[in-house]
Amino acid sequence: MMEPQAISLLELNRRVSSVLASATDINNVWVVAETSDLRCSGPHCYLELIDKNPDTGSPVARARATIWGVRYAYINNVFRRATGSPLASGIKVMVKASVSFHPVYGLSLNITDVNPEYTLGDLLRRRREMIARLTAEGIIDMNRSIAWPEVASNIAVISAAGAAGYGDFINQLYTNRYCLRFTTRLFPAVLQGENTAPSIISALQQVIDSGESFDCVVIIRGGGATGDLASFDNYELAANIAMFPLPVIIGIGHERDVTLLDYVANMRVKTPTAAAEWLIAHGAKALERLGSIGNNILEAVSARLNREHRRLSTVTGQLPLLAQGVITRNAMLVGPKAEQQMIYDIGLRLKHRAERLDALRQMIEDLSPEATLRRGFSITRVDGHAMTSPGQAAPGSIITTTLAQGEIISIIPE
Numbered sequence: 001m002m003e004p005q006a007i008s009l010l011e012l013n014r015r016v017s018s019v020l021a022s023a024t025d026i027n028n029v030w031v032v033a034e035t036s037d038l039r040c041s042g043p044h045c046y047l048e049l050i051d052k053n054p055d056t057g058s059p060v061a062r063a064r065a066t067i068w069g070v071r072y073a074y075i076n077n078v079f080r081r082a083t084g085s086p087l088a089s090g091i092k093v094m095v096k097a098s099v100s101f102h103p104v105y106g107l108s109l110n111i112t113d114v115n116p117e118y119t120l121g122d123l124l125r126r127r128r129e130m131i132a133r134l135t136a137e138g139i140i141d142m143n144r145s146i147a148w149p150e151v152a153s154n155i156a157v158i159s160a161a162g163a164a165g166y167g168d169f170i171n172q173l174y175t176n177r178y179c180l181r182f183t184t185r186l187f188p189a190v191l192q193g194e195n196t197a198p199s200i201i202s203a204l205q206q207v208i209d210s211g212e213s214f215d216c217v218v219i220i221r222g223g224g225a226t227g228d229l230a231s232f233d234n235y236e237l238a239a240n241i242a243m244f245p246l247p248v249i250i251g252i253g254h255e256r257d258v259t260l261l262d263y264v265a266n267m268r269v270k271t272p273t274a275a276a277e278w279l280i281a282h283g284a285k286a287l288e289r290l291g292s293i294g295n296n297i298l299e300a301v302s303a304r305l306n307r308e309h310r311r312l313s314t315v316t317g318q319l320p321l322l323a324q325g326v327i328t329r330n331a332m333l334v335g336p337k338a339e340q341q342m343i344y345d346i347g348l349r350l351k352h353r354a355e356r357l358d359a360l361r362q363m364i365e366d367l368s369p370e371a372t373l374r375r376g377f378s379i380t381r382v383d384g385h386a387m388t389s390p391g392q393a394a395p396g397s398i399i400t401t402t403l404a405q406g407e408i409i410s411i412i413p414e
Helices: 009-022 069-083 116-136 164-174 196-209 226-232 235-242 272-333 336-366 369-374
Strands: 029-041 044-052 059-067 092-102 106-114 154-159 183-188 216-221 248-252 267-269 379-382 398-402 407-411
Touching: 009 092, 044 069, 059 069, 069 106, 069 116, 092 116, 116 235, 154 164, 154 196, 164 183, 164 216, 164 272, 183 196, 196 216, 196 226, 196 235, 216 272, 248 272, 267 272
Parallel strands: 059 106, 154 183, 154 216, 216 248, 248 267
Antiparallel strands: 029 044, 029 092, 044 059, 092 106, 379 398, 398 407
């Protein structure tokens, strides 16, 4: 049996590479996939492209990919200008790629261009799907329908500890020109990356578990790239906020930024500072209403007092005439005998009152300091103040002892 002719693995790989290089239908084709494990080494970018099952989310295809040198700088710049964020892992992209086969490193895709409009469209499509789901479940308007308290002064804040946006919020709130008093408590959370949604959901649960009577929850994060805000387009997070029992204010990013949370929160503002301004304005309205009520009360009381003052003046002028009339009528009704009995009764009552006054006067005299001195007691003073302890008199002090008849002045020896 003749031994079959064989070629080396290197030769086989070279033949595969040559075949692939000549296949026009697999070169410079647009490919849709999700990025994964993206990393940069020097000027080059290395990543993996994944195609997932839309129902299960499990990968059904994988391919290594590269973006070389200067081309990567161009592609990344185009993508950043269009989407607001650089290329990163976990993004749905449409890229132009060619199949290449290296004898040592094997099959890979060489990416030469990107269509950022596809990525933006995919984000909007996913957001529309989540909005439709929240609407179908009847929860999208739950938080927005919660009525605000007259004054929202006790505030739970969900933010990254030490973040500039949180500092701006606190500074704006506590230095308001109306001198309104606010109380805040920070519930720290991660507000960037894949842990954003579970971290905020955990913080919301901590607000409930704290048992404190908060008036509202404020979720704030400063500005950043548009791609940094993709983690807020999360159904579970949006559903938790939609069903939260307290009104929620969302102050994330810049005025141009919109996330799924803006569709479910009770109040959406453009920045952390704007969140503080909204709370201050809400409190100022309550203060204005309170001032209006106070003015109404003052006007009503002033009007009532004026009416009663006029009535009192009228009655005061009529009182002497009324009293004289009553006396005259009663004098006509009672006879001389009744009049004498009345005089006797009044005199007897006056006598009893005089005796009572004499008894009280005698008791006051018996308890007076003079009576106490007459019974053998004395009063000792130092610097005009009565002494109750020897420690009150320092060496060299002049003390005065008051007796029933006269005073004795003494000097405490030094």
